[in-house]
Amino acid sequence: MGEEPLLQKLRIQEDIESAKHKLVNDDVDDGDGPVTFILLFTTFTALCGTFSYGTAAGFTSPAQFGMMAGLNLSLAEFSFFGSILTIGGLVGAALSGKLADLLGRRGALWVSNSFCMTGWLMIAYSQAAWSLDIGRLFLGVAAGLSCYVVPVYIVEISPKQIRGAFTAVNALVMSSSVSITFLVGSATSWKTLALISTVPCVLEFVGLFFIPESPRWLSRNGRVKESVAALQRLRGNNTNITKEAAEIKIYMENLQEEFKEDCFFELFKPRYSRVISVGIGLLVLQQVGGLSGYTFYMSSIFHKSGFPNNIGVSITSAVQLVTSILGLIIVDKYGRRSLLTVATVMMCMGSLITGLSFLFQSYALLNNYTPISALIGVLVFFVSITVGIGGIPWVMVSEVMFCL
Secondary structure, three states: OOOHHHHOOOOOOHHHHHHHHHHOOOOOOOOOOOOOOHHHHHHHHHHHHHHHHHHHHHHHHHHHHHHHOOOOOOOOHHHHHHHHHHHHHHHHHHHHHHHHHHHHHHHHHHHHHHHHHHHHHHHHOOOOOHHHHHHHHHHHHHHHHHHHHHHHHHHHHHHHHHHHHHHHHHHHHHHHHHHHHHHHHHHOHHHHHHOOOOOHHHHHHHHOOOOOOHHHHHHHHHHHHHHHHHHHHOOOOOOHHHHHHHHHHHHHHHHHHOOOOOOOHHOOOOOHHHHHHHHHHHHHHHHHHHHHHHHHHHHHHHHOOOOOOOHHHHHHHHHHHHHHHHHHHHHHHOOOOEEEEEEEHHHHHHHHHHHHHHHHHHHHOOHHHHHHHHHHHHHHHHHHHHHHHHHHHHHHHHHHHOOO
């Protein structure tokens, strides 16, 4: 009886080695396993982290005036509260790679979830600016972690033929979660919104007990048997995973051989520099184009322009939800680059229209048109985000980095 686990492990190793020879010498079918319940559940659990990031980004806009009045915050104090999310994001992003490699993808999701839950509870029950800021900082750390870990985890667990679609869904969730937060926040108090924002954290917390670790991470750390078991669970008990397990093992062996020394400096080699430049460039474009300013302070834009805040937020949220789904549909039809080009032009146009609205207002010109022109500028900007700038960079980064 004691020999059975050993024999089973040997058989798994033999199957993998056999498949490795077949992969090298034969032109075999590239088909992958079916979409199983556990795969969908695992993806849903990971996406709760992405949704939490969206709620954190969208929170300040509908909550601004209620928080400032309820806690007697100055504009400077609220502005600091809004912007400290990005500081936490820098910390989380800097730690994400090491944590994901050290603790595993699932372990890193646990850390992110802990920061997120703590942050929302601190904000919901805060009575002073300092505790609000710490809670917001924790949300930033969670966001920085999930921005890296969630896409990587989804790519690593997804079958080859639907990997692109699953990655695109991550981008859709990121965009739509901001819209939903705007919509819910316009109908509730800021404390209620903070408590509602813990719901995806709770769902992720429960789900993390049941989802498997990434088979690729397990294989990379020499835990071949656990990697095969996790892969079998994701693909279903009736699916033959021998070929895919062999592919994972070959890929990880090549990766470890290639990056066995001076990993960081390997990234500056000519073969990687173009890919790294594209990835960083896309994300820089996303951030410096005004996304955070519009997302954090949309209520202020409507208030200063004279457009009713709740109506403006509701219209923008509805348009974002519709265009998020539209973006998911057309991204494969028209291609990443062409859609990104159109979205970039739209982003510039939206910013220009918004800026001109307030420029004319400052000179008392066309004051009657300021509210509607500000709304048009905001809508054009957010359509560019949901159709292209918000999601496509994450999809492209996941795709090009996976091909390194």
